[in-house]
Amino acid sequence: xxxxxxxxxxxxxxxxxxxxxxxxxxxxxxxxxxxxxxxxxxxxxxxxxxxxxxxxxxxxxxxxxxxxxxxxxxxxxxxxxxxxxxxxxxxxxxxxxxxxxx
Amino acid sequence: xxxxxxxxxxxxxxxxxxxxxxxxxxxxxxxxxxxxxxxxxxxxxxxxxxxxxxxxxxxxxxxxxxxxxxxxxxxxxxxxxxxxxxxxxxxxxxxxxxxxxxxxxxxxxxxxxxxxxxxxxxxxxxxxxxxxxxxxxxxxxxxxxxxxxxxxxxxxxxxxxxxxxxxxxxxxxxxxxxxxxxxxxxxxxxxxxxxxxxxxxxxxxxxxxxxxxxxxxxxxxxxxxxxxxxxxxxxxxxxxxxxxxxxxxxxxxxxxxxxxxxxxxxxxxxxxxxxxxxxxxxxxxxxxxxxxxxxxxxxxxxxxxxxxxxxxxxxxxxxxxxxxxxxxxxxxxxxxxxxxxxxxxxxxxxxxxxxxxxxxxxxxxxxxxxxxxxxxxxxxxxxxxxxxxxxxxxxxxxxxxxxxxxxxxxxxxxxxxxxxxxxxxxxxxxxxxxxxxxxxxxxxx
Numbered sequence: 001x002x003x004x005x006x007x008x009x010x011x012x013x014x015x016x017x018x019x020x021x022x023x024x025x026x027x028x029x030x031x032x033x034x035x036x037x038x039x040x041x042x043x044x045x046x047x048x049x050x051x052x053x054x055x056x057x058x059x060x061x062x063x064x065x066x067x068x069x070x071x072x073x074x075x076x077x078x079x080x081x082x083x084x085x086x087x088x089x090x091x092x093x094x095x096x097x098x099x100x101x102x
Numbered sequence: 103x104x105x106x107x108x109x110x111x112x113x114x115x116x117x118x119x120x121x122x123x124x125x126x127x128x129x130x131x132x133x134x135x136x137x138x139x140x141x142x143x144x145x146x147x148x149x150x151x152x153x154x155x156x157x158x159x160x161x162x163x164x165x166x167x168x169x170x171x172x173x174x175x176x177x178x179x180x181x182x183x184x185x186x187x188x189x190x191x192x193x194x195x196x197x198x199x200x201x202x203x204x205x206x207x208x209x210x211x212x213x214x215x216x217x218x219x220x221x222x223x224x225x226x227x228x229x230x231x232x233x234x235x236x237x238x239x240x241x242x243x244x245x246x247x248x249x250x251x252x253x254x255x256x257x258x259x260x261x262x263x264x265x266x267x268x269x270x271x272x273x274x275x276x277x278x279x280x281x282x283x284x285x286x287x288x289x290x291x292x293x294x295x296x297x298x299x300x301x302x303x304x305x306x307x308x309x310x311x312x313x314x315x316x317x318x319x320x321x322x323x324x325x326x327x328x329x330x331x332x333x334x335x336x337x338x339x340x341x342x343x344x345x346x347x348x349x350x351x352x353x354x355x356x357x358x359x360x361x362x363x364x365x366x367x368x369x370x371x372x373x374x375x376x377x378x379x380x381x382x383x384x385x386x387x388x389x390x391x392x393x394x395x396x397x398x399x400x401x402x403x404x405x406x407x408x409x410x411x412x413x414x415x416x417x418x419x420x421x422x423x424x425x426x427x428x429x430x431x432x433x434x435x436x437x438x439x440x441x442x443x444x445x446x447x448x449x450x451x452x453x454x455x456x457x458x459x460x461x462x463x464x465x466x467x468x469x470x471x472x473x474x475x476x477x478x479x480x481x482x483x484x485x486x487x488x489x490x491x492x493x494x495x496x497x498x499x500x501x502x503x504x505x506x507x508x509x510x511x512x513x514x515x516x517x518x519x520x521x522x523x524x525x526x527x528x529x530x531x532x533x534x535x536x537x538x539x540x541x542x543x544x545x546x547x
Contacts, residue, residue, distance in 0.1 A: 014431035019379040021434040039325050043297055046191045098151040099120040099129050101176040
């Protein structure tokens with residue numbers, strides 16, 4: 001009887017085991033599961049931040065050194081990263097017909 | 103899987119799109135929709151383009167029924183925009199296409215990107231006028247002094263030309279990203295839903311819309327859920343539903359009040375709190391909601407399952423089907439590679455007896471409600487010989503892998519089938535892989 005109980009206690013649901021794995025890799029992950037952070041990130045899709053004043057001041061401050069690039073963290077929402085020309089999306093190519101119609 | 107008159111056997115019919123593996127982002131298919139008769143099939147892509155296929159029936163007689171969908175019209179529906187005021191890049195990706203029921207010779211559809219809905223008219227021209235008095239055939243104007251007699255221009259047949267023109271542009275009504283549009287059964291109005299609000303439009307009026315649902319909290323820090331999908335009831339023009347990122351569905355009655363913030367019904371399956379994990383809410387988020395054709399049920403899709411709800415029972419679904427339960431023990435890596443946020447759609451067959459949804463590795467699943475059977479099929483170029491019967495696929499969750507089974511770790515998570523559509527009457531289905539459109543039909547129609 002006692003041994004059965006022990007086995008049951010040891011069995012964690014696969015979902016909880018995965019959760020433990022994730023928390024081990026990202027100890028800073030908030031205790032708000034699927035909460036505000038994720039939702040706000042979703043609502044902010046498409047937001048581009050660029051202020052030429054900030055950009056030039058940041059460039060002047062650092063002078064010859066490279067501008068810091070943002071760390072791809074899951075929890076980061078706002079951009080305090082000054083975009084560099086390399087970061088800006090490439091100009092989209094001219095519109096062509098869909099290959100489905102080919 | 104049994105259908106009327108025997109087992110359903112799905113055969114390859116056609117595949118559209120490029121073969122090469124290097125997929126341009128613009129070619130990613132973002133929506134697939136049959137019109138109300140099934141004669142037309144529309145696709146939208148990330149590049150803002152719409153391609154419409156028309157069914158041409160080669161052999162009407164079962165069991166040799168054969169049809170082919172060929173390109174009917176293609177046009178650029180939306181273009182990329184930049185909102186300078188808000189520093190917002192607006193993607194041209196077509197999120198949804200919905201057809202209007204046909205009223206006259208022309209066809210109409212609504213297509214939407216994140217911010218703007220457009221009503222497109224698709225019309226045929228198969229005659230042209232000839233014999234103008236003042237113009238030459240090439241369009242140059244004649245010298246009036248050379249004209250000595252009058253004639254009546256006549257209409258002569260010409261090669262079919264299909265023209266698409268934007269008839270209405272419904273813009274500037276959504277602060278957040280539009281995820282759904284749905285045409286009302288009254289054929290006069292439609293709704294558009296974004297993350298926090300739902301608007302009601304009249305098809306003729308573009309400069310104003312009514313806000314019917316607003317779940318934006320006064321303080322955005324208090325935001326706990328967003329709207330993920332919305333749809334009008336197929337027959338009751340006053341009823342619509344919307345789903346949320348927390349796994350709930352609210353049914354609203356527009357007769358109750360002007361603002362439908364208060365639901366008439368709330369559909370939610372109780373959760374065992376001891377099973378709750380970091381992933382619970384994320385995987386419970388509903389990515390699609392669809393009413394059955396008969397209007398008595400609705401189906402929801404969350405990350406791992408498909409649920410059928412009886413509109414008369416709010417406290418739990420009447421049926422639950424596991425799409426790919428084996429992924430439950432992979433949630434950590436699926437969170438890291440963002441796949442856990444993939445939005446799968448689902449659809450009903452014409453008589454609501456079978457439902458279908460996509461999965462990974464270009465697999466898609468069908469659940470036969472009546473016969474309690476399900477099947478996993480694959481859309482791949484390897485099974486693309488004409489009328490080749492699709493072999494059921496099986497994923498091995500663990501333990502010894504049998505021959506022909508594929509192990510969970512071998513699944514390609516980049517090959518997602520998010521969009522599928524079922525012909526409104528016949529057993530013909532359209533399945534979109536990343537950049538290809540597959541059409542399958544039942545061997546016996």
